[in-house]
Amino acid sequence: MLSKRIIGAVLMNNDQVIQSRVFGNYLPVGKPEITVDYFNRWGADEILLIDVSRTKKGLDPNYQLIENCSVFSGVPLAYGGAVSSLDIARRVFLAGADKIVINAAASASLIRSISKSFGNQSVILSIDILKIGDSYMLYNYLTRECSAQSLEEYIGLLNSWGIGEILLQLVNRDGMKNGFDIDLINRISAHSDVPVIVMGGAGKANHFSELFENTAAEAGAAANYLHFTEHSIAVLKSLLTSEQSIRNDTSMKYSNHDFDDFDRLKKLDQEDLDSLYYQKIVVEKI
């Protein structure tokens, strides 16, 4: 059975990994290559490398950085940020990315030209939504303005462009750790022909369980939530209570461990710790 995906998102500003809140309040986290390396080791199903600054600055993607990061990823790597032409897309793929994420530059002609050369599956269309009162509006992160276009109409349009997946972000919940917006996700998902990846609001393992139980989203992505705990993705996967299929292939198994209310690992009993002395772990060499 197809597994629900846990995707590690690496947001970058000035070639540095950042944490963000409501698409702003950027604070440094560290180096992209190291983050990709750890996400890969900790069992990420995919990795999203998203540069939030290059389009604003009128810069092309940092191809060398993409290449440096791709070396660490044994799972698919998607890159987004200033992908505004077929030629740039080509260079991003050449640098080692498997998919590209398009946000600001999204247009029928760009998407169709990229799909023609690289296939529909290579394009993830990123949609940012801002909630104002009870209304959900399409949001442009460059101009910080909302569009009057209906969400349903926009999704219908995307269906006709030949995209592979949708990356849906709710701006309000970015970095707020208050859970995913289930209503919004169901609304978008109902109109999308293609798989939906959701990001924005992850704060507990339970949020992902709720996401997979209550929506048809095929993947949940997170940035902040995954940056500050050892083995974060492996721990998250061990804590998912959803009945959905989850791929859990690392040697980092936490199903026999106890966690506190904040999803933090409790210390093992002294007896268990003592039994770990002199335990030889044989690592498979492929």
Added chain:
Amino acid sequence: MISPRIAIVDYGAGNIKSVLNALKRIDLHNSILTKNASEIEAADALILPGVGAFGHCMKNLMKSGLIPSLENAILKKKKPLLGICVGMQLLAESSDEDGFHSGLGWIPGHVKQIQPNSKFRIPHVGWNQVRLVPGDALFSKVQNDAFFYFDHSYSYSGCNSYVTSTASHGTEITASIKLGNIHGVQFHPEKSDRNGLRVFRAFGNIVLTC
């Protein structure tokens, strides 16, 4: 132990560097990327990658002028071949992606669209469990129902005697095919983490025992 010369065919169809990286990661250091007919004929084994639309890839392969050398190496000299994703689909007789296109026809069967289904959306993207048909040495190091990464909207359909593993996505998806020295996998072993490396290792072993 001599490392076999595995040539990855570069015909302008996708991210071949990650295939090379995966082979190097498991010390198959004698692997190369090639656009060159004589390098293809001299190789111990070949890998045919492929990403994107079938018609587009087939057109590129024909334009590369490499099909005669590939036929020589694979059909005549019976060197092992591993087709990946669209590289596997090209092995079939035809595909109906964006109109009818002929494939290489080295394995009987056709590539058809995966039936759209609101619960199982297309493309078939993500990690899916691969159910093995016993007897394919390519999976000698892999457990049954292991997860591999897929990303495609079209799937091989043909005689079951060529199908060596399947996955389920609302309908049955062919995950791998084999005919003699010719292997094809629909998933991306170069993007399937350690299970993918196990498949490449098994392919390396197949080459060594030739």
